[in-house]
Amino acid sequence: MAKSDNRLKAELPRGFADRSAADIRAMDAMLARIKTVYERYGFEPVETPMIEYTDVLGKFLPDADRPNEGVFSFQDEPSTSGAPDVRRQKSSGVAEVPKDERWLSLRYDLTAPLARYFAENFERLPKPYRSYRAGWVFRNEKPGPGRFRQFMQIDADTIGAASPAADAEMCMMAADAMEALGIEPGQYVIKVSSRKMLDGEMEAIGVADPRQRLTVLRAIDKLDRLGVDSVRALLGAGRKDESGDFTKGAMLGHVQIEHLIGYVTALVRDGDTSARDSVIEVASKTKTGVRGLDELEEMTRHWRAAGFARDRIRIDPSVVRGLEYYTGAVFEAELLFDVPNEKGERVVFGSVGGGGRYDGLVGRFRSEDAPATGFSIGVSRLLAALKALGKIDTAAIAGPVVVLVMDRERIADSQQMVTELRNAGIAAEMYLGSSGMKAQMKYADRRNAPCVVIQGEDERTREGGPFVQIKDLVLGKQLSETVADNVAWREERPGQFEVPSADLVKSIHELLERQSGGPEQ
């Protein structure tokens, strides 16, 4: 682990990333807008910790007697201290480290922890319970381009409402969230279907085992990406990808596969043409399918009442969602505009979030029914979309005013000027390194400083003073393009001016106003 010179390599594990000031500010601004929409819809924030009991998350495999590989897990063995040399001993003198062998995991999504929270606080929560949260989730999976092992989601959920009105509201809220970010109808659409329709279909062809159903769902969920032939393989014995990796299939028989493929290929065509009729015909064959159709119809009534037209929310039976816990409506927020992929081809941006009804999740903890529905946005992907659309202000934020240090013996003078500026609400700092003038100017430039403040001996001691030099770095950069040569440059000192020290704050206020093209905020 250590290198040959005995120094560690400074690196992150694969699938994790640092966040720059620009990333943090862009994400904060985006989340703030989404939260405003969610609050307007009557949702309130609630947050759970990153760590839960593995079995509470539904990620403990009783057969294998260990947690699911896809989650980060550890056993609960709190020691009394972080120090390696401190050990607890009972007064008997026999070393006895207290252990709790129960497995803990980092949360995999925000839904399972919310189900735990709702069940744990059932008595005191208003019902239906409407809440939202933004938070990091963790997956111990193979990372890849754009695939992280820690990423942020923002979720909204209504628990304790069986009505399709609750599902309809999720879709409207998702649409309003997109538009609050500047994504217009036509650039996005919320596509909606019902898991009950596919469940009815699986019922009809005799696929009953929950694991097999999940494998079928995941196979169909890949239709857009892999095409019909690959899905056919995944419904059967399995599929080998380009890298040679093999994924085991659902092991359906030939007749079952062709039946599902027929259904699925009807699904992928637009829901409003003849394909729609064939979907309705297929779904109508079972009671479960009919219930799904009825619920979608009631949802449509709500969208109409609220004025959401088909360009914002529409029924699209090709939506499946790959998670096993959905029991009714499923929805997906899809961005419809093109972006270049790694190969430079134009591809539709695709899904930035989704959700659906999950009526069974709270029932793991309680005997009472707790029907629930929710919507989750993948924050990084949506942020990437906003960047592609130019909806994120990528202009670098102005850095602090940098007060240079000309004479280390007079550093207290610099400190005083910085303090004056800060007390006036201006972001400012004194150069704290040990380098000379040129490096200090370069530093100010890298910090994106609006200007630097300079006070040498001349400015300090000249009659009528003390004075300070202020160098406008923005103006200086513009002017430098018009100056012919280095000698002229040094003589003209473009953007640089002198004011009495007493006018420092006033002059910098004026400079910041000029740079921002108006009165400072």
Added chain:
Amino acid sequence: MAKSDNRLKAELPRGFADRSAADIRAMDAMLARIKTVYERYGFEPVETPMIEYTDVLGKFLPDADRPNEGVFSFQDEPSTSGAPDVRRQKSSGVAEVPKDERWLSLRYDLTAPLARYFAENFERLPKPYRSYRAGWVFRNEKPGPGRFRQFMQIDADTIGAASPAADAEMCMMAADAMEALGIEPGQYVIKVSSRKMLDGEMEAIGVADPRQRLTVLRAIDKLDRLGVDSVRALLGAGRKDESGDFTKGAMLGHVQIEHLIGYVTALVRDGDTSARDSVIEVASKTKTGVRGLDELEEMTRHWRAAGFARDRIRIDPSVVRGLEYYTGAVFEAELLFDVPNEKGERVVFGSVGGGGRYDGLVGRFRSEDAPATGFSIGVSRLLAALKALGKIDTAAIAGPVVVLVMDRERIADSQQMVTELRNAGIAAEMYLGSSGMKAQMKYADRRNAPCVVIQGEDERTREGGPFVQIKDLVLGKQLSETVADNVAWREERPGQFEVPSADLVKSIHELLERQSGGPEQ
């Protein structure tokens, strides 16, 4: 793990907590104010992920060949999928799960990851590098009252500046942060000392082993809490606490212990009386001690230049800080007001944050020197302090307007009203449960709704209509105290009034204005 009825218990592991809407809003508001101060000081945000390589965090014990017990750790074994039944196989057909045996850990603080970040991005970062971040950290330690295993810190650090001016700035910024939160001089103080003074002392009495030095530091750090006799025991063979738990000591000899105790008991007296002289005398005995004194003197010059008096920042040699990596100045933000403890006694609130100079941390990765200094605030403790001071607005935030559903056949009408309100920027929701009128009113009450909107058949169909009933829940509660009996109550319907449906938005705007005692924000 499952209960006898086969249902899981909905519970969190010990030491973890959920956060309510009020908690989240209070913390967000507090962090926003602190960040404003940090940005004014020229610090910019940067964030690292929760997970790092264990050895990069300095928490891998090469002797034991495993991570330190105090951190949550796991081995890096990413699987290809979260599904239990999907296994990767190479085309040879032989199962081969790719493994990376290197240990990963959840971060223990925000300093070690920052050192990694700085070293990894050394070339492109401005130097000195000034940054801040708020983030969750994790400790796999025994939880207790107010002691969590996941908690939030907000840190600011300057890396690449050896000057005591950088340390002085940390202390000023901490003081300004306290005041931005409404904590006044006299209610808080930033206490400052230098690790070099104690290092000099340990040098003088021949304590050289780093582990032994750390145990000494931790023992002295407990002086306030445990008293002189316990510290004496911890410097020697060890100490058994009330619960019978035994902590191994630093194993110093009698002469060493009494020497340190003499120094320490001088330290705990106020730095400005004769104790100060004895501290200076002791510290002056070694070169290291003298350097510490010199640095404190330079810091004092900066505070003077910036106008920070002794009631805001002061030298106090009793500050030690229990972390091994400090190499120079150490500081602590202490709150001086009393709060009742569990036993009802008044006790000084105490430390809410601290920090210091850590010149060696980046050097683990790079051959170049990277002197650094930082300050960290324990967010939960500071929030508790603000609550104790009444500086957090604990009044419940008004919930959404709740539109009741009187007739399920007319639910689209309710949806329409809700949409009108939301489109006007008013937080509103339709009741989504299946209960009757009484339960709906109780729900609105629990949501802290400002009012409910009711439209029954009469309001909808009466001539001149449609109308809506608006019930002001705040006014209703006030008036109910003046109404004599139930019959009168039902007749008077306090706080309830009727308006034409077309005036719904206008009337609710007016109601919200009345309730907030002024024009709506």
